[in-house]
Amino acid sequence: MPKKFNHNISSDISMTYTFSKMKLTVVAALGVTIGIAIYIFLNSMMAGFARMSDTLIFRNIAHIRVYKDDDISRPLIASENSDKKVNALVNPKIVPESQTIVNPALLMDLLRKEKDVTMVTSQVATGIFYHKGESQIAGNTIGVNIEEADKMFDIQTTMVAGKMLDLKSTPNGILLGVGVADKLSVKVGDNISISSPVNVTKVMKVVGLFRTANSQIDKVKSFMNISAAQQILLQNPSYVTDLDVNIVDYKNAVNYSNRFSALTGYKAEAWQTANETFVAASKMRSIILTSISFTVLIVAGFGIYNILSMTISQKMNDIAILKAMGFKGNDVTRIFVQQALMIGAIGVTVGLLLALLMVNVLSHTYVGGDIGYFPIRFEPFVFFQGAMVGLIVTFFAGLIPARKAANVDPVSILRK
Amino acid sequence: MSNEIILEAKKIGKYFYEPEKFRVLDDISFEVKRGEFVSLVGKSGCGKSTLLYVLSTMDTDYEGDLRIHNQSVTGMKQNQLAGIRNEKIGFVFQFHYLLPEFSCLKNVMIPALKLGNFSKEEIEHRALERLKMLGLADQALKPASKLSGGQQQRVAIARALINDPLIIMGDEPTGNLDSKNTDIVFDIFKQLSHEMHQTIIAVTHDNDFAKRSDRIIEMQDGKILGEVKN
Numbered sequence: 001m002p003k004k005f006n007h008n009i010s011s012d013i014s015m016t017y018t019f020s021k022m023k024l025t026v027v028a029a030l031g032v033t034i035g036i037a038i039y040i041f042l043n044s045m046m047a048g049f050a051r052m053s054d055t056l057i058f059r060n061i062a063h064i065r066v067y068k069d070d071d072i073s074r075p076l077i078a079s080e081n082s083d084k085k086v087n088a089l090v091n092p093k094i095v096p097e098s099q100t101i102v103n104p105a106l107l108m109d110l111l112r113k114e115k116d117v118t119m120v121t122s123q124v125a126t127g128i129f130y131h132k133g134e135s136q137i138a139g140n141t142i143g144v145n146i147e148e149a150d151k152m153f154d155i156q157t158t159m160v161a162g163k164m165l166d167l168k169s170t171p172n173g174i175l176l177g178v179g180v181a182d183k184l185s186v187k188v189g190d191n192i193s194i195s196s197p198v199n200v201t202k203v204m205k206v207v208g209l210f211r212t213a214n215s216q217i218d219k220v221k222s223f224m225n226i227s228a229a230q231q232i233l234l235q236n237p238s239y240v241t242d243l244d245v246n247i248v249d250y251k252n253a254v255n256y257s258n259r260f261s262a263l264t265g266y267k268a269e270a271w272q273t274a275n276e277t278f279v280a281a282s283k284m285r286s287i288i289l290t291s292i293s294f295t296v297l298i299v300a301g302f303g304i305y306n307i308l309s310m311t312i313s314q315k316m317n318d319i320a321i322l323k324a325m326g327f328k329g330n331d332v333t334r335i336f337v338q339q340a341l342m343i344g345a346i347g348v349t350v351g352l353l354l355a356l357l358m359v360n361v362l363s364h365t366y367v368g369g370d371i372g373y374f375p376i377r378f379e380p381f382v383f384f385q386g387a388m389v390g391l392i393v394t395f396f397a398g399l400i401p402a403r404k405a406a407n408v409d410p411v412s413i414l415r416k
Numbered sequence: 417m418s419n420e421i422i423l424e425a426k427k428i429g430k431y432f433y434e435p436e437k438f439r440v441l442d443d444i445s446f447e448v449k450r451g452e453f454v455s456l457v458g459k460s461g462c463g464k465s466t467l468l469y470v471l472s473t474m475d476t477d478y479e480g481d482l483r484i485h486n487q488s489v490t491g492m493k494q495n496q497l498a499g500i501r502n503e504k505i506g507f508v509f510q511f512h513y514l515l516p517e518f519s520c521l522k523n524v525m526i527p528a529l530k531l532g533n534f535s536k537e538e539i540e541h542r543a544l545e546r547l548k549m550l551g552l553a554d555q556a557l558k559p560a561s562k563l564s565g566g567q568q569q570r571v572a573i574a575r576a577l578i579n580d581p582l583i584i585m586g587d588e589p590t591g592n593l594d595s596k597n598t599d600i601v602f603d604i605f606k607q608l609s610h611e612m613h614q615t616i617i618a619v620t621h622d623n624d625f626a627k628r629s630d631r632i633i634e635m636q637d638g639k640i641l642g643e644v645k646n
Contacts, residue, residue, distance in 0.1 A: 007529035007536060013515070020517040321513035324474060325527045325575075326502020328495045411469045414509055414587070 032347025035300025143229020340398020
């Protein structure tokens with residue numbers, strides 16, 4: 001016979017249990033609140049930190065770098081004639097070949113047509129010596145089209161003196177890392193001379209100084225116009241050593257690098273491959289923070305589990321009489337799961353507010369360097385995820401004791 | 417009392433396994449008609465309470481066949497049995513088992529809210545009627561924990577009556593009550609069986625109580641020793 005009315009009495013009982021023992025509810029909810037707040041806080045920190053360190057790393061490298069890898073000669077050359085078994089054995093060494101990428105303009109067009117590619121630039125990278133008077137420093141320079149390179153590496157934000165765009169109007173201009181400038185004791189407007197691996201010496205004019213997050217880089221690196229770099233290497237204007245490619249989703253760079261290798265015939269290296277230590281370090285960081293945040297959440301879950309188990313053992317008489325009066329096992333489960341979820345919902349709500357407060361406070365904390373304020377901000381997805389995980393944990397923390405309650409044999413309680 | 421058979425037990429047998437295997441109910445067969453007021457009596461350990469819990473459908477670990485309202489309930493699923501108890505059986509125990517956080521009125525209403533045959537307003541009205549019948553109208557909104565023992569037992573009876581069950585089962589329903597309250601409860605039971613034609617099966621130690629009921633079933637060592645019709 002179908003029911004005429006559904007009065008939802010299980011929910012009614014659940015509400016009464018939750019709010020008649022306010023102290024227990026508050027204590028359990030507080031556990032969830034702290035768990036959720038710390039979970040969200042740690043995950044927001046992690047997200048902010050990862051975003052910042054990725055930003056920093058992409059100031060020096062592109063998502064994918066296409067370049068000509070050194071060819072190594074084959075150590076064993078088998079005889080082609082099977083009758084005369086004479087094999088050539090050679091010491092493996094780099095085959096002397098130019099590092100240039102042949103027909104870079106065509107390859108750049110090809111790459112630009114690929115899906116998800118946001119930007120392609122070419123550059124000439126080489127090692128050089130900086131000279132000023134008696135002092136001489138080994139370093140490396142990158143010949144670039146400064147406007148394109150700025151788009152890709154955000155050079156402008158690292159500039160501390162001079163104007164980046166002056167490089168464009170100064171054919172023999174150079175942007176120096178602050179470390180190089182310090183050692184040579186030069187300032188914007190001074191001239192320095194550089195010498196290339198093919199022994200070409202050229203006088204350059206310092207048009208700007210930059211400071212990256214890494215002082216080691218600042219002590220060696222410089223930017224010049226691509227034409228100047230080609231000149232000091234005695235190469236023609238089609239000489240290019242690297243193609244830098246940025247894609248939409250940089251986390252996926254490894255997949256694209258294989259495709260680009262096949263497409264161009266040159267080595268395409270994803271930033272993760274080039275920076276394995278960095279990737280491993282950020283992986284470790286996220287494992288540490290994730291395990292801490294989960295532990296806190298699980299502890300909160302145990303809080304709910306304990307309090308609900310206690311409530312249930314106090315309510316054995318109620319459970320027995322409810323089952324005698326016709327409540328099904330599922331009705332009993334529902335009473336206590338709903339109680340857990342209500343505690344969870346209260347805890348999660350307050351936890352979200354607390355997390356918001358903590359994130360806000362930390363985002364106004366100055367940490368110095370070129371980072372400035374702690375790189376944390378309101379991450380809607382992290383908050384959403386925190387709320388969901390919190391509710392799931394409370395659901396299961398409630399379900400386990402509630403299932404036990406549902407299986408209580410009323411006869412054993414009522415026959416006393 | 418009509419001739420309609422409400423409850424029928426056929427060769428009910430049951431074992432206890434602790435501390436050792438022991439046949440606590442031994443082929444018990446009897447019938448109860450609509451409107452009968454039956455007392456189950458016997459010495460401690462004779463199996464009368466065990467029998468009552470088998471008849472209540474809460475204990476399903478037995479042999480034989482149990483029919484309630486011409487329907488075999490043996491072998492039914494727990495959820496079906498819960499539905500039958502909700503609709504057809506009211507319980508009164510030695511202890512009241514009221515939910516302490518709820519008012520008396522709400523306690524009485526719970527089985528009806530679960531059944532869902534009436535609107536909330538109607539259920540409230542019906543619950544008040546039953547409390548009135550048991551002389552507790554003025555206590556309706558008090559929390560169940562604030563009442564005296566006798567009052568609490570009467571609220572428990574009101575709760576057992578809310579769905580107009582076919583059968584009311586009592587396990588020592590007057591066991592905790594003084595003689596005055598015992599009389600009240602007894603009179604209510606008598607009235608229910610004779611005027612409302614509800615069947616009452618009560619386990620009792622109280623010989624006076626048993627003597628005043630319609631029919632006494634006396635048990636010994638898991639068997640029916642004899643029956644007395646008053």
